[in-house]
Amino acid sequence: MTELKVNLQGSWKRILAMITVAAMCFTVIYVSPVSASDSDGSGTTPTEATTPAEPTPAEPTPAEIPVTGITLDKTTLNLEVGKTDKLTATVAPENATDKAVTWTTSDAKIAEVKDGTVTAKAAGKATITAKAGDKTATCAVTVKEKTVTPPPADNKTPDSNTVGTTKKPAKATVTLNATKLTMKKGTSTKALKVKKASVKGDKIKAVKTSNKKVVAVTKKGQTITLKAKKTGKATITVTMNSGAKATVKVTVNNKKVVTKKLTMSKKTAKVKKGKKLTLTVTRNPINATEKITWKSSNKKIATVKNGKVTVKKNAKAGKKVTITARTTNGKKATCKITVTK
Structure with missing residues:
Protein backbone atom coordinates (compact mmCIF):
# COMPACT_ATOMS: atom_id res chain seq x y z
CA MET A 1 0.00 0.00 0.00
CA THR A 2 2.81 2.33 0.84
CA GLU A 3 4.57 1.60 -2.46
CA LEU A 4 1.41 2.13 -4.44
CA LYS A 5 0.87 5.51 -2.85
CA VAL A 6 4.36 6.55 -3.68
CA ASN A 7 3.87 5.53 -7.27
CA LEU A 8 0.66 7.40 -7.51
CA GLN A 9 2.26 10.49 -6.14
CA GLY A 10 5.03 10.17 -8.69
CA SER A 11 2.44 9.80 -11.44
CA TRP A 12 0.66 12.99 -10.39
CA LYS A 13 3.92 14.88 -10.59
CA ARG A 14 4.49 13.65 -14.10
CA ILE A 15 0.96 14.61 -15.08
CA LEU A 16 1.43 18.11 -13.67
CA ALA A 17 4.69 18.43 -15.53
CA MET A 18 3.03 17.44 -18.80
CA ILE A 19 0.24 19.96 -18.25
CA THR A 20 2.84 22.69 -17.63
CA VAL A 21 4.69 21.79 -20.84
CA ALA A 22 1.44 21.77 -22.81
CA ALA A 23 0.55 25.25 -21.54
CA MET A 24 3.95 26.56 -22.58
CA CYS A 25 3.53 25.07 -26.02
CA PHE A 26 0.15 26.78 -26.36
CA THR A 27 1.78 30.08 -25.47
CA VAL A 28 4.48 29.57 -28.10
CA ILE A 29 1.93 28.63 -30.73
CA TYR A 30 -0.09 31.82 -29.95
CA VAL A 31 2.92 34.11 -30.24
CA SER A 32 4.69 32.35 -33.10
CA PRO A 33 3.05 34.40 -35.98
CA VAL A 34 5.23 37.41 -34.98
CA SER A 35 8.69 36.98 -36.42
CA ALA A 36 11.81 38.16 -34.73
CA SER A 37 12.34 40.68 -37.46
CA ASP A 38 9.01 42.31 -36.51
CA SER A 39 10.15 42.96 -32.96
CA ASP A 40 11.64 46.27 -32.02
CA GLY A 41 13.30 44.76 -29.01
CA SER A 42 10.79 46.20 -26.60
CA GLY A 43 8.83 43.02 -26.26
CA THR A 44 5.75 44.50 -27.86
CA THR A 45 4.32 43.82 -31.25
CA PRO A 46 4.73 46.82 -33.60
CA THR A 47 1.58 48.28 -35.13
CA GLU A 48 1.06 47.30 -38.73
CA ALA A 49 1.47 50.29 -41.16
CA THR A 50 -1.60 51.41 -43.07
CA THR A 51 -1.26 52.03 -46.83
CA PRO A 52 -3.10 55.32 -47.80
CA ALA A 53 -5.95 54.97 -50.31
CA GLU A 54 -5.25 56.31 -53.81
CA PRO A 55 -7.35 59.44 -54.75
CA THR A 56 -10.29 58.93 -57.10
CA PRO A 57 -9.37 60.48 -60.47
CA ALA A 58 -11.61 63.48 -61.57
CA GLU A 59 -13.97 62.91 -64.46
CA PRO A 60 -12.57 64.40 -67.71
CA THR A 61 -14.22 67.64 -68.95
CA PRO A 62 -16.11 66.93 -72.18
CA ALA A 63 -14.69 68.70 -75.27
CA GLU A 64 -16.68 71.71 -76.55
CA ILE A 65 -18.54 71.02 -79.79
CA PRO A 66 -18.58 74.15 -82.00
CA VAL A 67 -21.40 75.28 -84.31
CA THR A 68 -20.62 74.33 -87.91
CA GLY A 69 -23.58 75.96 -89.62
CA ILE A 70 -27.00 77.65 -89.35
CA THR A 71 -29.87 77.75 -91.84
CA LEU A 72 -33.27 79.50 -92.01
CA ASP A 73 -36.50 77.95 -93.24
CA LYS A 74 -37.02 81.04 -95.47
CA THR A 75 -34.46 83.12 -97.35
CA THR A 76 -36.97 85.72 -98.60
CA LEU A 77 -40.10 87.28 -97.10
CA ASN A 78 -42.76 89.53 -98.66
CA LEU A 79 -44.95 91.35 -96.14
CA GLU A 80 -47.45 94.17 -96.01
CA VAL A 81 -47.03 96.92 -93.45
CA GLY A 82 -48.29 95.72 -90.06
CA LYS A 83 -48.03 92.01 -90.91
CA THR A 84 -45.73 89.46 -89.22
CA ASP A 85 -44.08 86.16 -90.11
CA LYS A 86 -41.95 83.64 -88.22
CA LEU A 87 -38.46 82.52 -89.20
CA THR A 88 -37.09 79.23 -87.83
CA ALA A 89 -33.34 78.68 -87.49
CA THR A 90 -31.66 75.25 -87.52
CA VAL A 91 -28.21 74.97 -85.92
CA ALA A 92 -25.74 72.23 -86.87
CA PRO A 93 -24.63 69.91 -85.43
CA GLU A 94 -27.52 68.92 -83.21
CA ASN A 95 -25.16 68.27 -80.28
CA ALA A 96 -23.36 71.64 -80.52
CA THR A 97 -22.39 72.92 -77.09
CA ASP A 98 -24.01 76.34 -77.52
CA LYS A 99 -26.97 76.48 -79.95
CA ALA A 100 -28.22 79.93 -78.87
CA VAL A 101 -29.39 82.09 -81.81
CA THR A 102 -29.28 85.91 -81.89
CA TRP A 103 -31.44 87.92 -84.33
CA THR A 104 -30.70 91.32 -85.89
CA THR A 105 -32.18 93.55 -88.62
CA SER A 106 -30.41 95.85 -91.05
CA ASP A 107 -33.18 98.47 -90.74
CA ALA A 108 -35.58 98.47 -87.78
CA LYS A 109 -37.65 101.22 -89.45
CA ILE A 110 -38.53 98.77 -92.23
CA ALA A 111 -38.69 95.44 -90.37
CA GLU A 112 -38.19 94.46 -86.74
CA VAL A 113 -37.26 90.97 -85.47
CA LYS A 114 -37.61 89.34 -82.06
CA ASP A 115 -36.89 85.65 -81.45
CA GLY A 116 -37.36 85.02 -85.18
CA THR A 117 -40.69 86.87 -85.50
CA VAL A 118 -40.46 89.56 -88.20
CA THR A 119 -42.80 92.58 -88.06
CA ALA A 120 -43.21 94.83 -91.12
CA LYS A 121 -43.03 98.50 -90.09
CA ALA A 122 -42.78 100.51 -93.33
CA ALA A 123 -42.43 99.97 -97.07
CA GLY A 124 -38.89 99.14 -98.12
CA LYS A 125 -36.29 96.40 -97.85
CA ALA A 126 -34.33 94.97 -94.91
CA THR A 127 -32.14 91.96 -94.15
CA ILE A 128 -32.76 89.74 -91.13
CA THR A 129 -29.67 87.95 -89.78
CA ALA A 130 -29.61 84.90 -87.47
CA LYS A 131 -26.28 84.09 -85.76
CA ALA A 132 -25.12 81.02 -83.78
CA GLY A 133 -21.50 80.88 -82.72
CA ASP A 134 -19.63 82.53 -85.58
CA LYS A 135 -22.03 81.25 -88.25
CA THR A 136 -24.81 83.37 -89.82
CA ALA A 137 -27.82 83.00 -92.11
CA THR A 138 -29.90 85.78 -93.69
CA CYS A 139 -33.39 86.44 -95.01
CA ALA A 140 -34.21 89.27 -97.43
CA VAL A 141 -37.44 91.05 -96.42
CA THR A 142 -39.51 93.21 -98.77
CA VAL A 143 -42.26 95.29 -97.16
CA LYS A 144 -45.10 96.79 -99.19
CA GLU A 145 -47.85 99.18 -98.22
CA LYS A 146 -51.20 97.76 -97.18
CA THR A 147 -53.55 96.91 -100.01
CA VAL A 148 -56.52 99.25 -99.82
CA THR A 149 -59.82 97.94 -101.14
CA PRO A 150 -62.17 100.60 -102.56
CA PRO A 151 -65.49 100.93 -100.70
CA PRO A 152 -68.10 98.39 -101.84
CA ALA A 153 -71.05 99.30 -104.03
CA ASP A 154 -74.21 100.51 -102.34
CA ASN A 155 -76.50 97.47 -102.44
CA LYS A 156 -79.57 99.21 -101.10
CA THR A 157 -82.84 98.38 -102.81
CA PRO A 158 -83.49 101.07 -105.45
CA ASP A 159 -86.49 103.29 -104.87
CA SER A 160 -89.13 104.14 -107.49
CA ASN A 161 -86.93 106.88 -108.91
CA THR A 162 -83.98 104.58 -109.59
CA VAL A 163 -85.69 101.49 -110.97
CA GLY A 164 -83.70 99.94 -113.77
CA THR A 165 -80.42 101.58 -112.74
CA THR A 166 -77.46 100.21 -110.73
CA LYS A 167 -75.49 102.54 -108.51
CA LYS A 168 -71.75 102.09 -109.10
CA PRO A 169 -69.20 102.53 -106.32
CA ALA A 170 -67.44 105.89 -106.26
CA LYS A 171 -64.13 105.79 -108.12
CA ALA A 172 -61.08 106.30 -105.93
CA THR A 173 -59.28 109.58 -106.57
CA VAL A 174 -56.06 111.23 -105.49
CA THR A 175 -54.77 114.81 -105.68
CA LEU A 176 -51.11 115.85 -105.63
CA ASN A 177 -49.78 119.13 -104.26
CA ALA A 178 -48.85 120.23 -107.80
CA THR A 179 -50.01 119.61 -111.37
CA LYS A 180 -47.08 121.41 -113.02
CA LEU A 181 -43.48 121.71 -111.95
CA THR A 182 -40.37 123.44 -113.29
CA MET A 183 -36.93 122.15 -112.30
CA LYS A 184 -33.39 123.29 -112.99
CA LYS A 185 -31.15 120.73 -114.71
CA GLY A 186 -28.99 118.86 -112.18
CA THR A 187 -31.27 119.47 -109.19
CA SER A 188 -33.52 117.11 -107.26
CA THR A 189 -36.58 117.54 -105.05
CA LYS A 190 -38.70 115.59 -102.58
CA ALA A 191 -41.43 118.22 -102.52
CA LEU A 192 -44.01 116.26 -104.57
CA LYS A 193 -46.57 114.77 -102.18
CA VAL A 194 -50.13 113.43 -101.99
CA LYS A 195 -52.41 116.26 -100.94
CA LYS A 196 -55.68 114.33 -100.66
CA ALA A 197 -56.94 110.75 -101.24
CA SER A 198 -60.62 109.79 -101.40
CA VAL A 199 -59.94 106.39 -99.82
CA LYS A 200 -58.97 106.60 -96.16
CA GLY A 201 -55.53 105.15 -95.52
CA ASP A 202 -54.67 105.00 -99.23
CA LYS A 203 -50.92 104.89 -99.89
CA ILE A 204 -48.62 105.38 -102.87
CA LYS A 205 -48.05 102.10 -104.68
CA ALA A 206 -45.84 103.19 -107.59
CA VAL A 207 -44.37 106.23 -109.32
CA LYS A 208 -43.35 106.30 -113.00
CA THR A 209 -41.82 108.79 -115.41
CA SER A 210 -42.61 109.11 -119.11
CA ASN A 211 -39.00 110.05 -119.88
CA LYS A 212 -36.31 108.86 -117.47
CA LYS A 213 -33.63 110.60 -119.54
CA VAL A 214 -35.21 113.94 -118.61
CA VAL A 215 -36.56 113.21 -115.11
CA ALA A 216 -35.60 110.18 -113.05
CA VAL A 217 -37.94 109.14 -110.25
CA THR A 218 -37.54 106.95 -107.15
CA LYS A 219 -39.86 106.04 -104.29
CA LYS A 220 -38.88 105.10 -100.74
CA GLY A 221 -41.81 104.50 -98.44
CA GLN A 222 -44.15 107.41 -99.17
CA THR A 223 -41.37 109.77 -100.26
CA ILE A 224 -41.02 110.61 -103.97
CA THR A 225 -37.70 111.92 -105.29
CA LEU A 226 -37.47 113.62 -108.69
CA LYS A 227 -34.09 114.27 -110.34
CA ALA A 228 -33.74 116.60 -113.35
CA LYS A 229 -31.16 115.02 -115.67
CA LYS A 230 -31.46 117.03 -118.90
CA THR A 231 -33.60 119.79 -120.38
CA GLY A 232 -36.96 118.68 -121.70
CA LYS A 233 -40.36 117.55 -120.48
CA ALA A 234 -41.69 114.46 -118.71
CA THR A 235 -44.94 113.38 -117.08
CA ILE A 236 -44.81 111.78 -113.63
CA THR A 237 -47.65 109.35 -112.78
CA VAL A 238 -48.44 108.45 -109.19
CA THR A 239 -50.52 105.29 -108.63
CA MET A 240 -52.18 104.50 -105.28
CA ASN A 241 -52.99 101.11 -103.75
CA SER A 242 -56.66 101.80 -104.49
CA GLY A 243 -55.88 102.21 -108.19
CA ALA A 244 -56.33 105.97 -108.13
CA LYS A 245 -53.87 107.90 -110.30
CA ALA A 246 -52.62 111.48 -110.60
CA THR A 247 -50.04 113.14 -112.82
CA VAL A 248 -47.71 116.12 -112.77
CA LYS A 249 -46.05 117.64 -115.83
CA VAL A 250 -42.40 118.50 -115.26
CA THR A 251 -40.34 120.93 -117.35
CA VAL A 252 -36.55 120.92 -116.97
CA ASN A 253 -34.52 123.98 -117.97
CA ASN A 254 -31.37 125.81 -116.89
CA LYS A 255 -33.09 128.50 -114.80
CA LYS A 256 -33.00 128.70 -111.02
CA VAL A 257 -36.34 128.00 -109.36
CA VAL A 258 -37.43 130.80 -107.00
CA THR A 259 -40.42 131.28 -104.71
CA LYS A 260 -43.26 133.22 -106.34
Missing part, protein backbone atom coordinates in the same frame (compact mmCIF):
# COMPACT_ATOMS: atom_id res chain seq x y z
CA LYS A 261 -45.73 132.97 -103.48
CA LEU A 262 -45.73 131.95 -99.82
CA THR A 263 -48.90 130.80 -98.03
CA MET A 264 -49.30 130.39 -94.24
CA SER A 265 -51.24 127.44 -92.80
CA LYS A 266 -53.35 129.90 -90.74
CA LYS A 267 -54.11 133.55 -91.40
CA THR A 268 -55.53 134.16 -87.91
CA ALA A 269 -55.49 132.20 -84.66
CA LYS A 270 -56.46 132.45 -81.01
CA VAL A 271 -53.95 131.07 -78.50
CA LYS A 272 -54.18 130.90 -74.71
CA LYS A 273 -51.37 132.55 -72.78
CA GLY A 274 -48.59 130.09 -71.98
CA LYS A 275 -49.64 127.81 -74.85
CA LYS A 276 -48.03 126.98 -78.21
CA LEU A 277 -49.05 126.91 -81.87
CA THR A 278 -47.24 125.40 -84.87
CA LEU A 279 -47.49 127.24 -88.19
CA THR A 280 -46.35 125.95 -91.61
CA VAL A 281 -45.88 127.61 -94.99
CA THR A 282 -46.37 126.36 -98.54
CA ARG A 283 -44.20 127.59 -101.39
CA ASN A 284 -45.22 128.13 -104.98
CA PRO A 285 -43.56 126.47 -106.80
CA ILE A 286 -43.26 123.65 -104.28
CA ASN A 287 -39.62 122.92 -105.14
CA ALA A 288 -38.26 126.43 -104.43
CA THR A 289 -35.53 126.30 -101.79
CA GLU A 290 -34.84 129.81 -100.47
CA LYS A 291 -34.26 130.10 -96.76
CA ILE A 292 -37.29 131.14 -94.70
CA THR A 293 -36.97 133.32 -91.59
CA TRP A 294 -39.65 133.74 -88.89
CA LYS A 295 -40.34 136.86 -86.89
CA SER A 296 -42.70 138.03 -84.14
CA SER A 297 -43.99 141.60 -84.13
CA ASN A 298 -43.82 141.65 -80.31
CA LYS A 299 -41.55 139.22 -78.46
CA LYS A 300 -43.06 140.31 -75.13
CA ILE A 301 -46.33 138.72 -76.25
CA ALA A 302 -45.12 135.74 -78.31
CA THR A 303 -41.91 134.29 -79.74
CA VAL A 304 -41.47 132.10 -82.84
CA LYS A 305 -38.81 129.64 -84.01
CA ASN A 306 -39.13 127.68 -87.26
CA GLY A 307 -42.90 128.15 -87.18
CA LYS A 308 -43.38 127.14 -83.52
CA VAL A 309 -45.11 130.00 -81.70
CA THR A 310 -45.02 130.33 -77.89
CA VAL A 311 -47.35 132.82 -76.20
CA LYS A 312 -45.89 134.29 -73.01
CA LYS A 313 -47.49 133.30 -69.71
CA ASN A 314 -47.71 136.92 -68.62
CA ALA A 315 -49.26 138.11 -71.91
CA LYS A 316 -52.54 139.88 -71.35
CA ALA A 317 -55.73 138.48 -72.86
CA GLY A 318 -56.83 140.44 -75.90
CA LYS A 319 -53.30 141.38 -76.94
CA LYS A 320 -52.40 140.74 -80.56
CA VAL A 321 -49.17 139.78 -82.30
CA THR A 322 -48.29 139.13 -85.95
CA ILE A 323 -46.07 136.21 -86.96
CA THR A 324 -44.29 136.65 -90.31
CA ALA A 325 -42.49 134.11 -92.50
CA ARG A 326 -40.26 135.61 -95.19
CA THR A 327 -38.07 134.11 -97.95
CA THR A 328 -34.69 135.54 -98.92
CA ASN A 329 -36.20 136.78 -102.20
CA GLY A 330 -38.77 138.87 -100.30
CA LYS A 331 -41.92 136.72 -100.42
CA LYS A 332 -43.84 136.61 -97.14
CA ALA A 333 -46.90 135.25 -95.35
CA THR A 334 -48.40 136.27 -92.01
CA CYS A 335 -50.64 135.03 -89.21
CA LYS A 336 -52.33 137.35 -86.69
CA ILE A 337 -52.60 135.81 -83.23
CA THR A 338 -54.93 136.98 -80.46
CA VAL A 339 -54.08 136.04 -76.86
CA THR A 340 -56.89 134.47 -74.81
CA LYS A 341 -57.18 133.43 -71.14
